[in-house]
Amino acid sequence: MPTKSYNGGIVVPNLYRVESVGIITVSLPNKVVLPLNERVTDKAVPCVSVGERVLTGQVIATNKDYDSVPIHATISGQVTAIDDQLIAHKSGLKTRCITIQSDGKDEWIEQQDTIDNYLNLAPSVLINKIRQAGIVGMGGAGFPAHLKLGLLGLSNLCKTIIVNGTECEPGIMCDDALMQNYPEKIISGVEVMLHISGAERAIIAIENDKIDAHNALLQYISDERISTELIPTKYTSGSEKLLIKALLNKEIPSGGFAIDEGIVCQNVSTVSAIYDAVVDGKPLVSRIVTVTGSGVSSPDNYDVRLGSYFEHIVSLAKPSNEKHSIRMGGMMMGTDVATMSVPISKICNCIFVNNVAPKYDVKECIRCGSCNQVCPVDLLPQQLYWYSKSENTEKASDYNLLDCIECGCCSYVCPSHIPLVDYFSFAKALHRKNIEDKRRTDAARERFEYREFRLERNNKERTEMMEAKKKAIKEKMANEKGQKDKIAAAMDRVNKNKEDNAQ
Ligand code: SF4
């Protein structure tokens, strides 16, 4: 029985279980739409033009910033547009994308040689391969994989690798499918990461309802640095800090990061992609996505090319004829998406398709305290609610509002159906805005005060300069008058002598 756990969290029944967790490889899409920014800040620059033919795996956009990764064509075909398109993001805004129309051939760029002897290669070489393959955290965060490994690996500071094989939410099963179907690849990927990072050990964390995946992995573990840990199946075990708490009994302090403690966490899908990049020399062009929810009768996992539209795989899961709500990611922490005509990205692990259900009426807080009991990061959601509701973000942040991971456990158990997590996410945004406004106001005041000081100083300097000038002129004039008097006296003496001599 698993013993490693953490406080709080909730057991959410998985209503969408399947008899066997498989993977369906999906046919090529007719077109793909590839956003130029996997994260909000790092927009890549296209290196192809409209009308150009591209091959699968070809780099189509790059970014000079080392923190970013290149974008690859995920099918072969013709670039038909470089323009703004809708993507699966809660902002609902459009972003710059490259559209490729398939030629149906899936012709790849020349593949690099398979590398079995990666142990002979320097970690820096392998880290660069991972970056060039365009790998980011595929569990949802999208943090570039080469950065995490590079930060610690190249400085010999990495002690522990945690491989996250927990599905973050009920219903998602893409990682379970990956572990059951490609266990050897995952274990080899972990060995690659151990080599790169120089870590002493790697722990693969799996929930205890995924025994088949656990057994599959055990068959391939021969390196004594690699172990597995079963943890209780509860939400939200997939959260990085909670996983570290459960496995290592280590608290990552507020505002801190796992890497500060010499820990690198990677999701199993990312580990698999690292194996493909390092050993097979393949860039990241596809991923496994779960399609599930009350709106489909055949939930399953699909191996699909990145940039395919949601509808390309949702149609395979037998959607009902009812009106649907679509969510990317889990039902708890996912992002609502307005349309299925948005592309699948590297961080899209699941598409929830639900029949639209009537909403519950929100009632007053009855101070039952249920929310406080389930918070996995030991916050007091009830207190946070009052302060967030009254927009008192200063008080809310005294109650560690910023540590809220927006897991939604508190909202889930609230008998009054208060959307607590929405209040917290609003209050966090407001808090950040207030801080930014204050920073701007302080900066403006400092600028004003400095300007006043500068004007006063200039006036003073000018006055002093004028005084000095006046004084110098006066002195000069006095000197000149003295000289004139002397000359006049001398002239008088000369004239007087002349007169005396004439007599
Ligand atoms: S949403 Fe925030 S406050 Fe609510 S349970 Fe999760 S971490 Fe705690």
Ligand code: SF4
């Ligand atoms: S669970 Fe809901 S009703 Fe109960 S204390 Fe928390 S906010 Fe109030």
